[in-house]
Amino acid sequence: MAVPEPVEGFLVDDRVVPFPDGKTVADILAGGLDAAHAAFARVRDDEGTPLAEVRLLAPVVPATVRDFVAFEEHVEGVSAGVEGKSHVAAEWYQAPTFYFTNPHTILGPGDAVSPPVTQRLDFELEIAVVLGGDPGTSLTAEEAASRIFGYTIMNDWSARDLQAREMKVRLGPAKGKDFGTSLGPWIVTADELEQYLDADGFLAIRAEVLVNGELVGEDLVSNMGWPFPELVAYASRNAKVVPGDVLGSGTVGNGGCLGELWGRGSTIPALREGDEVRMTVEGIGELVGTVGPSVEAPPIPPARPRTRARQR
Incomplete structure (x- = not known):
């Protein structure tokens, strides 16, 4: 049976309404927030499809994914x-x-994530910004704020044993991370969360994560060391940021991942096949992911001793 083509659109109350004129998420992001509001006004009264009948995909196909480490408590x-x-x-x-x-x-x-063979599979509860509007280079924080189209939840799945080995080489993480990143359930536009900005520009929304129904971590996103516009500004230093770029906050503190809890002496087990990770963020929604079977990769031999000869 043929797989239907994905339909891209707005969430209006409890229904999904396609974008006008066949536009895509990429088109909407490139147009920026004002154009998105204009497109929304054209279709908001359309019948659409009940959300309960829709299978949601990741809300964006990222141009790039940068992941910060902005929570001091997590680093500790x-x-x-x-x-x-x-x-x-x-x-x-x-x-x-x-x-x-x-x-x-x-x-x-x-x-479901398909992790590599690992004994220390972990999640990371994060909030991510999705950029829209004009590309930019070496932006100020004020200019960067205008490029934040919206927010979504991000789960940076992590194989801690692979990560630990890689980072001893003072590079990475790489294969301890790049097998899967979950995004969703949708993009909430930046103006919808303005009510949660505190006096210093930090996003004071509550985030929590449950594993198999048990609360593991909870934090306020305003505990990050820099507000999101400053993360975007830093990413743009001597480099271009473009619509569709995704920038993760890094893992929240107070149990935003198992790795933090293990570092503090917890004996909570690593994730196993069949486990469910449920992340809820105030003002955004809920992102659920499950652990699928591990995938064993073809072997790569260790480095071979070389003579360091300078002539053939």
Whole structure:
């Protein structure tokens, strides 16, 4: 049976309404918020399809995915679990740090992650901004704020044992992370969350995560070290940011991942096949992901001793 083509559109109350004129999410993001509101006004009264009858996909096909580490409490805990000691480097406070992850392994709501063979599979509860409007380079924080189209929930699935090995080489994370990132359930436009901005511009929304129905972590997103516009501005330094870029906040503190809890002495087990991870963020919604079977990759031999000869 043929698989139907995905339909891209707005969520209006409890129904999904296609964008006008066959537009895509990429088109809407490129147009920016004002154009998105105009498109929404044209279709908001359309009948659409009940949300209950729709299978949601990831809300964006990212141009890039940058993932920051903006919560001090997370760094304190996870460093002990990955590196063997709790430590926040002085350099963490100087500027927001991020890594690029894989835009080709994005998962949507309800999708199962297929992890590598790992004994320490973990989740990471994050909030991500999705950029829209004009591309930009070396933006100020004010200019960067105008590029934030909206917000979604992000789960940065992590194989902590692979991550720990990679980062001993002082590079990465790479294969400990790039097998799956969940986004969803949708993009909430930036204006819808303005009511939650505190006096310093931080987004004071509550985020929590449950594993198999048990609360594991909870935090306020306003505990991050930099507000989102400053993360976007830093990402744009001497580099271009474009519509469709996704920038994760990094893992929230107070149990936003198992790695932090392990670093603080918890014996909570690593994720196993069949486990359900449910993330809820105030003002955005709920993102559920499950753990599928591990996938064993073809072996790669270790580095071979070389002579370091300079001539053939």
